[in-house]
Amino acid sequence: MKLAKRVKALTPSSTLAITAKANALKAEGHDVIGLGAGEPDFNTPGHILESAQNAMNEGYTRYTPAGGLQKLKESIIQKLQQNQELSYVPGEVIVTTGAKHALYTLFQVLLDEGDEVVVPTPYWVSYPEQVKLAGGTPVHVEGKEENGFKLTPEQLQDVISDKTKILILNSPSNPTGAIYSSEELKAIGDVCLKHDIMIVSDEIYEKLTYFGERHVSIAQLSTELKEKTIIINGVSKSHAMTGWRIGYAVGNRDVIQAMTNLASHSTSNPTSIAQHAAIAAYDGTQEPVEEMKKAFEDRLNKVYEQLVKIPGFKCVKPKGAFYLFPNVTEAIELTGFNTVDEWVEAVLEYEKVALVPGSGFGAPDNVRLSYATSLPVLEEALERIKNFMEIHQK
Structure with a gap:
């Protein structure tokens, strides 16, 4: 069957392969830490959930x-x-x-x-x-x-x-x-x-x-x-x-x-x-929004300090959203990989940490890490990445 030209023109997502491999490793029982989340790790606030329930009960x-x-x-x-x-x-x-x-x-x-x-x-x-x-x-x-x-x-x-x-x-x-x-x-x-x-x-x-x-x-x-x-x-x-x-x-x-x-x-x-x-x-109340924002800011401060200590990592400290976007070109050179995408795949294979390569964002020298997950998980992920760099440096 012949597909439409508009679909053929789409660029495949650079994250699909890494996501598929991460899911396969999880299915095999490996402890994989995924830092690709593009969503808050908090549940929707209670008053919003209650409103939805009321809407259903009232026939909306x-x-x-x-x-x-x-x-x-x-x-x-x-x-x-x-x-x-x-x-x-x-x-x-x-x-x-x-x-x-x-x-x-x-x-x-x-x-x-x-x-x-x-x-x-x-x-x-x-x-x-x-x-x-x-x-x-x-x-x-x-x-x-x-x-x-x-x-x-x-x-x-x-x-x-x-x-x-x-x-x-x-x-x-x-x-x-x-x-x-x-x-x-x-x-x-x-x-x-x-x-x-x-x-x-x-x-x-x-x-x-x-x-x-x-x-x-x-x-x-x-x-x-x-x-x-x-x-x-x-x-x-x-x-x-x-x-x-x-x-x-x-x-x-x-x-x-x-x-x-x-x-x-x-x-x-x-x-x-x-x-x-x-x-x-x-x-309704905006207090949950402020609480979530405070939690993200606290994570950012703590995780950023650890991130920039990893060999080969340079990072502009973000002022919003919930992502870190470090430049890892030096890390690639230190470990002998050809591209960031190859390096990301190796980190997943050896340390079971899934990162998003920057190539999908038009920035092939970077990786994206989401801090929309708990601080202990984030700290464990960074420790694994640090360990990877120490083991694989040429």
Whole structure:
């Protein structure tokens, strides 16, 4: 059977092979530590679970509007007003089946064949693939490690062509944990306004910022930038609700309406029960969010100190999200491997620690470690990696 060209163009995930091998080792009874988790290791807060149960008991188990419940849209609008002083109306909000679905649907309604999308590297693995699925062309620009992995306005200016339509910004970033300041965003925004480029601002990790850092949305900086920005967000990371699959997009009414029309012919509405749970997430107490954030910050501080002591590891300390993204080129040289992917596979084979190679994020010199797991497990994993380096140094 002949597959569609759009599917053939997709780049296979660099994590699939390592994940399959880790699962096989677990099945054989090995004690494998996986540090690839892209989700909080906390359960969804109790008041949200209770809200979902009540929704089921009260019969809220039927279809909702394709773009989401009006009440949830109002909760999202209130949250944006309170947290970022951004004003929207329900017609500028779509609730989606996770933030990933919001991004996918957005690219489908915005991109035509050959349109270019600037994707700073390191990037979340699905950005370039979703762009390609919509007929667009990802244009990668390296966020230099010496600049905290962040794109500069000069770099953006250099890659703009008459086909450039969108810039993707992810702050706080997956996989680097980098956070853009207001000044950095303003400078990038000025370039976008000058060239009439739309901004897709992925803010899914906005609540997970550390060391007094504060998330700023580029849409906050001016009326003009707000009009050019589509914000992507959701409850997955902030409220430990990854499995509930509730995300959203807010911005230009025409774009949101087009996304809603497309959703009505693809996924229909997000799960009704999960939408009621998301209302409770935003309208209820935010204490669990703060507790989770504090736990992540504590882990980060302790694990980072141990990580940078491992021979061959260099790491920019992240300020958000829940990942470490060390450069391991020296570790590769010390142990005689050819690539990071080979080194990652060897660490799994010998020490039973599963890491995510940076090649999947457009950064082949790095690996991603999630600290969304318990501190004792993290410390054991780092001890095993240290042991691997000591044994395999040439």
